[in-house]
Amino acid sequence: MRSFFGRALVAAFAFAGLSFVAAPSFAGNAWEEIRGSLYGDRKIEDGRGMVVLTAPGRPEDMRVVPISISANAKAGQTIKTVNFIIDENPTPVVAVFHMGPGRTSVALNSNFRVDRQSDVRAVVETDDGKLYMVSQLIKFAGGQSSCSAPPTGDPAEIAANMGKMNLTDVKPTEGAASTTLARARIDLNHPNHTGMVMDQITLLYTPMKMISEVIVRHGDEVVFTSEGSIGLSQNPMIEFDYPRGGAETLEVTMKDTDGGTWTKSFAIRPQS
Numbered sequence: 001m002r003s004f005f006g007r008a009l010v011a012a013f014a015f016a017g018l019s020f021v022a023a024p025s026f027a028g029n030a031w032e033e034i035r036g037s038l039y040g041d042r043k044i045e046d047g048r049g050m051v052v053l054t055a056p057g058r059p060e061d062m063r064v065v066p067i068s069i070s071a072n073a074k075a076g077q078t079i080k081t082v083n084f085i086i087d088e089n090p091t092p093v094v095a096v097f098h099m100g101p102g103r104t105s106v107a108l109n110s111n112f113r114v115d116r117q118s119d120v121r122a123v124v125e126t127d128d129g130k131l132y133m134v135s136q137l138i139k140f141a142g143g144q145s146s147c148s149a150p151p152t153g154d155p156a157e158i159a160a161n162m163g164k165m166n167l168t169d170v171k172p173t174e175g176a177a178s179t180t181l182a183r184a185r186i187d188l189n190h191p192n193h194t195g196m197v198m199d200q201i202t203l204l205y206t207p208m209k210m211i212s213e214v215i216v217r218h219g220d221e222v223v224f225t226s227e228g229s230i231g232l233s234q235n236p237m238i239e240f241d242y243p244r245g246g247a248e249t250l251e252v253t254m255k256d257t258d259g260g261t262w263t264k265s266f267a268i269r270p271q272s
Helices: 002-013 029-039 155-161
Strands: 019-021 044-046 051-056 065-072 079-086 093-099 105-112 118-126 131-138 165-169 181-188 211-218 221-227 237-243 249-256 261-267
Touching (some): 051 131, 065 079, 165 261, 181 249, 221 237
Antiparallel strands (some): 051 065, 079 093, 079 118, 105 237, 181 237, 211 221, 211 249
């Protein structure tokens, strides 16, 4: 299953208990295939000292694994994209964040499905075309593979709540960036069907219906545009930082592969 879905969706994109700080990992057959599909022969540098990836070493629930990164660009660089990659998932590229202009530091956190024991990776690309990677191993906690596990909750309630969003202010981590960046969390209601769940009565697979894009704007400025995948959890959350000052609204747009589009504007506290 990993080979079919993985190759298909990587090509289509073309383009977390106990926590451990990531170390680099460049070995593994799955990663070599993924790397070649995504980056060809481009050099990927050791991101330690620039990027910190945090995830649980053995998650309590493989369907909802919190994985976060913080990154600080080197002098003269800005951060262009952040790729979250889970080697052994059916779709290894689980999310791609295209950052708004001028970002010298970025913090992101989201919930992902981890299908089995796997290395997870964050690859940061800067505006000068350089790539920096960190990774860590997540061990399998047991139970059913997350990508073939059915959604939790009543189907009628899931359908009724689809597209609803909530935004919460989050206190930034203390440090220099907290004086220039605010932080928020969006909670998105969407089943993010993987297409790999069999109905035990009809023996048919529930069609894939996944979040394809999330766009967050601070006033007229794009904070990020994110490309999703079936690797996002059901009802995912995204925690992110954004520059202080300016507009007092955050607008969130979510799109899915069935053509659904939902947009909501949130008032935020004045940022000084």
